[in-house]
């Protein structure tokens with residue numbers, strides 16, 4: 076038998092099935108899923124609205140080139156127009172967050188005729204060559220250099236670093252409203268507004284990467300709504316397909332009008348299944364007031380974690396926006412993640428020392444209790460061992 080080329084450490088969990096907010100392993104053990112495949116299953120595993128839409132599309136037609144029109148595309152455009160980020164007029168679908176970042180780089184260069192790109196310390200925009208160039212962590216980036224040249228990193232949440240990196244040769248500035256992989260670190264409103272002002276001053280484009288934050292997770296459809304800025308390009312992924320692998324790129328008219336035929340292409344981008352999934356996911360988002368519910372239950376979970384963890388010697392901070400929550404420790408989080416899994420709660424890491432929780436919006440008060448008890452118990456045990 077072939078061996079699997081794997082880039083991920085084994086979690087020691089053999090998945091048998093999943094439903095809603097739960098996963099079962101091959102021994103029948105049930106887990107509350109606060110990992111959701113890096114946030115993908117935000118609408119719950121096997122959400123019936125999405126499964127039905129995909130089944131229908133599968134038995135109608137599974138593939139069609141992007142040059143053909145189809146009802147499934149028109150219906151999805153109609154649904155998406157109800158949630159599209161403010162000021163955007165066009166959308167296209169791709170297959171992953173990284174691919175959306177790649178296209179944003181190309182569109183920004185096409186629209187401005189400039190080459191420079193800016194991202195920030197702590198950023199994560201993906202692992203393909205262009206996206207990796209904008210990902211700050213040297214551990215991910217350095218072994219694969221040379222990547223794109225003309226990339227600069229400003230200091231995240233430091234207004235003082237803005238003018239020196241965002242200059243008149245810059246095509247686009249990429250920012251996450253809450254840095255996910257970088258450690259669940261929210262951008263401050265003051266900072267994002269200053270970035271947006273500087274971007275328009277120098278005639279560059281603002282690209283907001285909502286691959287992790289978007290589609291309701293932070294308590295708003297788009298996390299950047301709270302800053303009162305409008306982006307030239309907004310990227311979505313993960314939650315937007317309700318579990319189906321798809322990403323989306325929204326642009327303003329001015330960017331769309333600079334695009335020429337042949338500027339981009341993707342065999343699987345915008346396939347009928349992806350449109351059906353996005354359309355169904357948007358229906359769920361609107362029908363169930365998902366952002367509102369994520370905001371409310373996220374506050375309850377964050378408060379409950381704060382209450383049981385704040386003041387503990389190994390805990391630096393508990394923070395969150397909606398259902399994007401981080402417990403920052405003073406030590407590596409791997410023991411806590413392992414311990415939580417053993418006790419039936421799946422969480423993941425962010426940055427060097429943060430336990431990240433990305434549960435689906437359907438978690439119940441009972442799940443909140445289980446997550447809090449398990450994470451607290453594991454953090455307390457690990458803190459005690461760390462403190463010696």
Ligand SMILES: Cc1ncc(COP(=O)(O)O)c(C=O)c1O
Pocket residue numbers: 113171172173174176199200201202251255256284285286287288312313
């Ligand atoms: C903010 C952000 N951008 C881009 C990506 C890359 O997405 P993908 O892994 O789907 O390529 C991620 C993935 O975690 C992300 O969090």
